[in-house]
Amino acid sequence: MTKKIVILVVITMTFFSCKKEEKKVNQKLNVVTTTTMITDLVKNIGGDLITVEGLMGSGVDPHLYKASEGDVTKLVNADVIFYNGLHLEGKLVEVFEKMGSQNIKTIAVGEVLDKNTLIGSDYFASNYDPHIWFNVDNWKQVASFTMKKLKELDPKNANAFETNGKAYLDKLNLLENKLKTTIETLPENKRILVTAHDAFSYFGKEYRFNVVGLQGLSTATEAGVQDVQKLAAFIIENQVKAIFVETSVPKRTIEALQAAVRSKDHEAIIGGTLYSDALGNPGTTEGTYIGMFEYNVNTIVNALK
Structure with missing residues (x-):
């Protein structure tokens, strides 16, 4: 996060502080x-x-996202800010800290989860995998937590x-059952998921997939030649037939992996594009959490198969 944005936060907060006090009682909660x-x-x-x-x-890609001047205006005008936490939005952390010091409520939804259920990492700043939405039970807990916070913030509603x-929790229960039914059609010995970065560990743990990402938990860490060669050897050894690109990660990383596999006389097709750190376009099925998970x-x- 640049010093320019942090300074802008402070200036904009001062400018809007009086306006926020004038807010009408019957005005909607601004989130x-x-x-x-989280938006969905x-x-x-x-x-x-x-x-x-x-x-x-x-x-x-939330790992690399930087706040613009327009974002800062939105943030300081908010009644409450909901974010993932666990360092997913790494470059926004300093901005959120400034918000807290100015009594603008910020809520990290990932903090509701029991740390004993989170997947740790020796290579990521937070020591926890932030991709918590790929376990539906996690997301149900986040949904209940969010409902509780909205009730506290706006008691009249x-x-x-x-x-x-x-x-919504009922819909998540239905989703969970549907996912399990679909996954059970795939034999466990074929459940090897190779993706652009390591975003699917919660998914793998829940549904017994061996998940291997070319990059680490954060896309801020780039894959090198040795990473590509090592994963190519793994794909050949385990006869993996398909690898996957992600919508929020450049396709070239997986294409380089595919080329490395092909150079050793093994073919691994690109099995499709998965949604990892962001949903699909608004107005589409994949633009919702439920639709995204079913599609993936x-x-x-x-x-x-």
């Missing part, structure tokens, strides 16, 4: 979210009773948030 997954979640629970502005769009939240699982299972 700002970071990732598309908050919209499902808040409905038309709140206004939601998401900072990141489809295909955006608490009953509606409760109704919306419970309805169908793509993985069909390619590996």
Whole structure:
């Protein structure tokens, strides 16, 4: 995060502080979210009773995202900011710290999860894998937590948030059952998922997949030639038939891996494009958390069968 953006945060906060105090009692709660997954979640629970502005769009990599001047204006005008935490939005951390010092409420939804259930890492700054949404049970806990916080922030609409939240939890339960049914059609010896970066560990742990990413947990760490060669050897040894690109990671990393495998007389097709750190385009099925997860699982299972 550049010093320019941090200074801008302080200046903009001062400018808007008086305006926020003039806010009408009957005005909707103004919520700002970071990732598309959190935006979708908050919209499902808040409905038309709140206004939601998401900072990141489809295909955006939250690991590398930097706040623009326009983002800072959105943040300082927010009543509350919901973000993932666990250092997913690494370059926004300093901005969120400034928000907290100015009494703008920031909520890291990942903090609700029991640390004993999180996947650790020796190579990532937070020591925890931040891709928590790839376990539906995690996301149900996040949904319940978000519902609770919205009720606290806007008590007059608490009953509606409760109704919306419970309805969404029912949908997540249905999703969980549907995913398990689809995955059970794939023999366990074929459950090897090779992707551009290590975003699917929670998915692998829950559904018994051996997940291998070319890059680490954060896309800020680039894969080198040795990483490509090592993974190519793994693919050949395990006779992996398909590897996957991701919408938020440049395709060239997986294409380089495919070329390395092919140079050793083994063919691994690109089985499809998975949504990892961002949802699909708004208005599409993949533009929702539920639609994204179903699409990913169908793509993985069909390619590996």
